[in-house]
Structures are given as structure tokens and as C-alpha cells.
Amino acid sequence: MNRYFKAKVIENLSLNSSHNLLTLEPLDPAAEPNPGQFYMIEAGDSYDPLLKRPFCWLQKTRETIQFLFRIKGKGTSLMRAFKKGKVISVIGPLGNGYPLPRKKRTPLIVAGGTGIISLFSLINKLSHNCHVFYGARNKDELLLLNELEKLGNKLIVCTNDCSFGKEGMVNEVLSQFLSANESIKTSCLIYTCGPKPMLQEITSIAFHEGIRGYVSMEENMACGFGACQGCVVNTISGYKKVCKEGPVFPIEDIVWT
């Protein structure tokens, strides 16, 4: 199957001033994605912006793929203006995605900010068999709350400014949880995605507590399918491509700088 395909915009819903929910209908047969995989999406009608943008899939039906994106710069601003019926080109699913845990492991899902988008498809798949820790700067930045609650997981939400849920950073909340649940440490597995400083904190928690886990990384991308070598991160075994060997890496493999 050719992962380069055309897709039609079915809906492009503005969730709030900085986030949109985009529903695409692939016009060519499209492969089934795994949780944590992503797509490269064409953002404009000209050579500016030139490159496609990487986005994780949120939900998939037989007919459509759904994305949730944050309006950040040039590309996503143009994407916000996508109208129903527009046809764009897309590449995907790309990358490795999250490996599913073995039966006995309890997944601890730790999401910071838009990191929740990447992890949502995983949570969805794992169903209520996991603990979800989700932090954002403030209430307005919290995404997918209703959906997460519906999934019926153990959900702990926190905001830096205490405008919703617990106060504090998601790494602090995770630490507290682990202190209170010593026994879980030997049987849990971390899945995390979010801003770099947070990921570093989670990594060091994982290291100190002896917990294994997976982290989904972000890097600037030109191709998304391993051809340009542009998207590397440093790992204990050298530079690895986020788009192909990642975006998900064993948490202990990343060399943070």
C-alpha cells in the first residue's frame, strides 16, 4: 500500500482559539495506524509553507482519520482555514508507534500539553486498564477532557495555575502518585509525550524509580519517512530518526542535552 494519498476535508472544527479538530477522508485506500504513529499533512496551496507538517492521529473510523492540532505558526494557521471539501495530500501512517504493554504491566500514561494527542489513541486502545496523568498550563489548554473521562480510566488532571484539577506539573503529580503507590513501581510501564523539559523530568523519575517506559519525541521533519536524515535525536546508540526509528523510543535510550 502506498502511504502517500489524497484526502478530503470532511470537517475542520475550531475547539478553541488555538486548537482545531480536523477530519479527513482518504480518497485512496489508507492503512490502519497504530497508536502513536503520525501523518505528514500538506498545510498550504503553494510552496510557502513548503514542507508538510507532522501530526498524530487521534481517531480513525473506516472512512475517516481525525487529527487534533494546535495553531502554532505559519502552517497550522493556514490549516485552520481549511474548508470542507478541500483536497490535500498526506503521507502516513508513519513511525513506529507505542509498543503495547505485556498483560501484567500497568500503563502509566503521562501527558503534558498537546502530548495528550499522541497518547490518546493509545489510551483508547488500552481502554480502562491504565492510569492517565495529564497536565497543562491552565484550564483552557486542557484538551479531550470529556473524551478521556468517558473512557473511564483512572484520570488525574493537573494545571500549573490550579485552574482545574490538581495544582502543579504533571511530573510532580506522577511523583506523588508513585510515593503513594510504592507497590505499583515493579509492575508499571510509563508512556509519555509532551514538552522536552517535562519529558526530561519524567525520564529522571523513571530512572530513579527503576521504571521502564516509552517516550514520544518531536523534531523538525522534512520527509517523515526516513529519507532526509533531518529529524534525529541523540540516543545511547547514536543519532536515530524520529520519523522512522521513532517517534517512540525506550525512555532510557534518549540522551538529553
Added chain:
Amino acid sequence: MNRYFKAKVIENLSLNSSHNLLTLEPLDPAAEPNPGQFYMIEAGDSYDPLLKRPFCWLQKTRETIQFLFRIKGKGTSLMRAFKKGKVISVIGPLGNGYPLPRKKRTPLIVAGGTGIISLFSLINKLSHNCHVFYGARNKDELLLLNELEKLGNKLIVCTNDCSFGKEGMVNEVLSQFLSANESIKTSCLIYTCGPKPMLQEITSIAFHEGIRGYVSMEENMACGFGACQGCVVNTISGYKKVCKEGPVFPIEDIVWT
């Protein structure tokens, strides 16, 4: 008054596969244009395409300015996708426009292809006091036929393939008319706009028949208001800027190459 203004798309009607009627509402006070003047219109949302595109105005109400454009390349293809409500930046009215004839002169309006768009506002102003010669490649390329008929001028339409009106080129039709109406030659004035080869033919007719007139020229433009020196045409008194000293020139002034 500042001729750089923002305008909102009120309507963008597809007339046929290659022409759109665009209605803009200026959001800042906009000056009244003269027949034959033009506007520079922003075509895209990014730096590609970079430059604004020049278009003559077609009709003006107190609230709106209307344009008729042909889909040609990058910019006009993007303009075709303009949706209602979109806000773009515009500069105009620009250029000199057609000087109105003195009372006793009978205007002969000679339009080839999209040249009719430039001349339409003039015909509208002159009302039924003129002869209109309008040629196009074929019936499908004829624009504004109903409107022209409504204006009640002496209208002669021709198509190269004889799919509508007379057969032949508009310069041939003009020649025939002049042969049949010898007396008009001393009291008429030509206004013409269209493809270069046609304009050259009209110029040579005017020269041989001793008729004076005006021609509206096209050149690539960067600014539209006299700053870049990019848009010159060669005239008997040297290079002149189409955007400022034109687009309308005395027909006898142009040096054709």
C-alpha cells in the same frame, strides 16, 4: 486618502471554467476610480505568490468594487478559491484611466478578449454614445454580453471561429466598419484594450486612417504605484511606466517591438 486598504470578499462567483466575478467591500474609505484604472489585489496567504496582481475594476457601488478576472496562473488560481468573508489587502485605484472624449467625438471601443473588462467601465460611463467592437476566440470566451446589450450601444461582436456574432478578428471587423462608414473617420476616437498583436493591428489601422485614440497596456508589475520602475513600455518619448503614466496611452505614442 490612502490607496492601500483592506477589503472583504462579499462574493466570488464562477462565471465559467476560467472567469470569476469578485465583489469586494473596502473596509477603509476607498477613492472613486475612473474608467480604465486598476487595483493591485493580494492573491495568497503566504509569500508565494509574493506580488499583488493588477486588475481593472468592472463596477463600483457605494459599498463595493467589482472585478472580473480570468484564471491564468498561480495567483488567479488562488483567487478563484477566495471565500466569502476573507479579508485581503488591495491598492488602488491606480494609473491614469481613459480620458473622456470631447462631446463631438464618437468613441469606437475596440476590445479583444479580457480587454473588455478594462473598457467596460468606460462604456458604462459613455452610455449609448459609442460603438463597441468586441472580439473573442470563441463563444465561451465572450464576457459581459448581457450587460453590454443592456447598455444599448451599437455592439458588434465577433469570434475567430464564428461560434457567435461575426466571423473574424476584431481588427478586421473594425476595418470593415470604417470602410462602410467613411464619414465617421474624421470625428471618431478609438479606445482599445486586448492582446498585443491585436493592439498592433488596431494601431496600424488608426495610423492609416488618421484616427486618434487610446490604448490600455499590460506589463508585469511589482508595485503598481510607480516605485519599482518594473512595468515600462517603450514610447516615442522613452520608457514609460504602465502603472503610473499608463495604463492608458495615446495610441500613436507606443513603440511596438
Added chain:
Amino acid sequence: MDLAVEIGSLKLKNPVMTASGTFGYGEEYSEFLDLNMLGAVVVKGISLKPMEGNPPPRICETPCGMLNAIGLHNIGLKRFLKEKLPYLRQFDTKIIVNILGNTIQEYVRLSKALDDAGVDAIELNVSCPNVKKGGIIFGTDKRALSRLVLKVKQSAGKRVIITKLSPNVSDITEFAIAAEESGSDALSLINTLRGMAIDIDTQKPKLANITGGLSGPAIKPIAIRMVWEASQSVRIPVIGIGGIINAQDAIEFMLAGATAIQVGTANFINPMATIEIIHGIRSYSEGKNIDNIRDIIGRIHGTAGHNNINL
């Protein structure tokens, strides 16, 4: 918020100027903006005698840029002094005159006359790619450039002399250093890059002159790199030019090492671009708690120890 910067002895109220050839003689923009607000106006390149320029088509669009082969169409020194300078003098802004000649002698005569006329600074265009026997040799020949700058400085020494460098070279720092050592008070860069476009339908070049100068956002990364290299290799101020459309672009140049910037092609698309850039620089500084815009010049982080002079 202090936006003032200095180009040699020239004090500008803010770092935003217009780039030569894109702002006419100032008049063309007076309906769109208040010229008093600009740091400086740099006028279209002036030669001793009026020049007709190249035949049309003279411009064409390219991806995120444009090619021009105006061919230095200008009204000549005499008419400039008589018809255009008095107009510009009304405004509280600095007047910088961009000049070009075929010989050192021509540059010298132009500089003397402009010095006498009391313009604020003279910018030497040594890099226009569109004229066959034009200044181009000075732009790509270090020794010719040195001689030119030296002679101009000798004859119009009171005036601030800005040397505008050509980007069509392997190593911009050699030219930057040559101009500095010959006494140039400042550098401006970049002029346009030589380019070409062909209409595949007619199979003809899109410009009558065949090649032209590439400007616009497309060239910004090259300009930023050259400004960074040049500003690190000389002590005189560097004026950044190339693809500046908005305040973000202007700040990028200042971080790279530019003391001031010139806005070119952007003026065509948005005749109020310069004013919006001035406002945008102010907001940026306020947002970052910068009291003095001079504090950001060359303050790019994370480049310590990098030897930018070697390729």
C-alpha cells in the same frame, strides 16, 4: 524604549530604512506613510547622467521572490538634486543616496556633488547585476573595491560612506574587510543575487535582459548568513538587507549582527511595511523587556566559539 541606532556618525531615530530602488525617491510613498517616521530613506541608485534602463519585461515573480532587471533606470544627478532632494529635505529623516558609476572617477564626482548638497550619507552600489559595464566589477573584485572606497572617502570624507556588498561572491568577509580597511564607515548587504527564469511556453527568458537580480523572502537565509559573517569580521556597523517583510525578519537580522536594516521588495507588496516594522520592533522589545534596541545587535546565543570566517 530607545530605538535609536548609529551608523558611524549618523544617528537614526530607529533602525528601519528603505532599500535603494524599492522606494522611488520617497514621494511615491508619501500618501501611504509619514516619511518622518523612518530611520532613513535610501533613494534609487543615481548615476551622473540619466539612464534609460533595460527594455521590458524588467521583472518577473519567482517562488517567494522576484527578479528585476531595471538596469538602473534613473533621472541622473542633476535632476535628482534639483527635483527630488528638496522634496525629501522637508522631512525629519536621514537621506541616504545610493550611487553607481562605471569608473572610480564617476563615483568620486557623484560623491563630491552629494557631499556638497549635504545629503546625510552615500551608499556605494558596487553590486548591481544588471548593467554590463556597470559597477559590477567593484562588487566581485576586492582590489577594485578597495581603491573605489579609498578614493570616495578621500573626496567626500565628511559624509558617512556605506559600501553595499554583492552577495555573488564565495566569501563575503573578504569584501567586508576590504571595505572597512579602505575607510568605509559602514556596510550594507545584501544586494540581489543573480538569477534567471524561462517561460517554458514561449521558450524565452522571462526578462528581456535574460538575467536579473533576485530579491524577496527567498533570499533571506542567505542574507542572514552573510550579515552574520560580515558583522563578525569587521568593527564598522552592518546594515542588513534581504527579504525583510515584517518585524520578525528585521529582528532576525539585528540578532545576526545588523545595526540597522533596509526594507526592499516588501514595500511593493505593502507600502506601509516600514511603519509596521517599526511598530513591531517596539512591541518585541517591550515583550522581551529590552530598553535599548542596540542591546539585541549580534546577540545571537549559542554561537560562541564558532569560527564563522572559514567556510
Added chain:
Amino acid sequence: MDLAVEIGSLKLKNPVMTASGTFGYGEEYSEFLDLNMLGAVVVKGISLKPMEGNPPPRICETPCGMLNAIGLHNIGLKRFLKEKLPYLRQFDTKIIVNILGNTIQEYVRLSKALDDAGVDAIELNVSCPNVKKGGIIFGTDKRALSRLVLKVKQSAGKRVIITKLSPNVSDITEFAIAAEESGSDALSLINTLRGMAIDIDTQKPKLANITGGLSGPAIKPIAIRMVWEASQSVRIPVIGIGGIINAQDAIEFMLAGATAIQVGTANFINPMATIEIIHGIRSYSEGKNIDNIRDIIGRIHGTAGHNNINL
């Protein structure tokens, strides 16, 4: 409709190749297109030893272009021959290996090994702007370039040798002539232009390497001009590269004088770009009643009498 072209003794079924560093080792694209359809595959630059490349971020977007500072991250000669070449050999297309070294000796050893391995042609990357002690000196020093080409030709003389020129020079024709006179069978141009971008929010360069190579549509006008100049100054075939996204761009290069073309950055945006370009060239030729694509090479009208060699 005959699309075949010749690069020295190398016969290509059509003029469309992939540009080095943008097509991996071919495999990465096999799900998107049939490699058998391509004129040639040019693989990522190979060095004697594997190279780690530069730290991230390695790429960033610019207006109509991108900067890259991959730093020639590659698996090295040995693994290439063992792991990648056999895969490519399955296809009915030509295999061109782009190589780079720090010394002439390294280029010679690479060429010998690749000659022995029977690749179809060797492309000398003398212009990568991202490696400190890399091939760059050869790209901007005529004499060094001549020596390099001469030595490589002597040691791998059977193979078609293509010299890939750097655009970061004042006069491309000098380098074109130097390569031809030293025995190069063909030229390819352009490699990327050196550029830089700064994040004004963090005030850091957008690339860890500070500068990188600019590619994409932004550079096309410069590339077209250089291909036109180079092709008029030498007799050997010129391969056009730089911002080719679609068939129109490819044809523009051929009209300017390119015998074949390479598609680079476009592969990232549209992995089927090369195939669409082949189809587009065919339609264009049919529309213009051109029986043989070779008939359009350098057939730009209206340039007679123009002396393109002088700046």
C-alpha cells in the same frame, strides 16, 4: 516520444534523476514509486568511514525553501557496498554514487572501490557546506578542484565522473571549465547555497550547526542562471538541480541547457514527484510536437549574441 538522454557514455532512459541526500538509498521510496522508471538514482553522499552527522536540529523551513545541516550523516563505503548496492542493483535504472572526502586520497579510494563495484557513475560532491573539514575547499578553489578531478579520473577512468559544483562562488563558469579541462565527463549543479536562520524568540540559530544549505524552489532562479552560464561555457553535459518541483521546472532547466535534471527537496513533499515529472515532460513534448527531448536542451530563444560569461 524519445526521452532518452546521454551523460557521457551513460545512457539514461529519461532525464529525471534523484538528487543526492534526498532519496536515501532508494529503498525509502520503493513503496511510493517504481524505481525502474527513473533515469537514475543518485544516492546519499558516501564517505570512506561512516559519519555521525551534525547534532539536531538539522533542518528548518524557510520561505519556499529549507535549510539542512545533516552533516553528511552516512553509513560509509563498506556498508553501502554490502547493504545498499545489492538492493539497488535489482532495478533497471542507473546507479550514481555521490561521494565526498577530506582529501584527494579519500576521493580516489572511494572512486576506485565504486568503480570496482560497477556502479554506473560517480558524482563528486565538492560543495557540501556543512562539514568543517569537508570537501568544501574543492568547491571554491579552482586549482584544488582541477587536481581532484584529474586524480579521480586517473584512478577510476572507466566510470562516468560527474562533478557537482558549489553555487557559493562569484563565477560558476570558471569552475565548470576547470572541471571539464580536468576530464570530468559531466557537471551537476547546483548544490545548496549557504544560509542561516534565527529563532527570534529563543534568540538562537534554528540549526545546531548555525549555518546550513538552502534548497527548494527559492533557489531555482539562481540555479537556472548558473546552469545556463555553465552549459554555455563547456561542451560536457550539465545536469540541472535546484528547486525542481514539477515538470515545468524540469523543462525550464533543460531549456537553460541541462541535459538531465535531479529532483531534490521535492521528494520530501511528494515522494512521487520524480514520476510525475517524467509524465509531465512527456505531455509537454507531445503538446509541442517534440519527438526527441534532446531537442529542447539549451534551446532558449532570444539569447543570441549575449555574452553570458562576463558578469
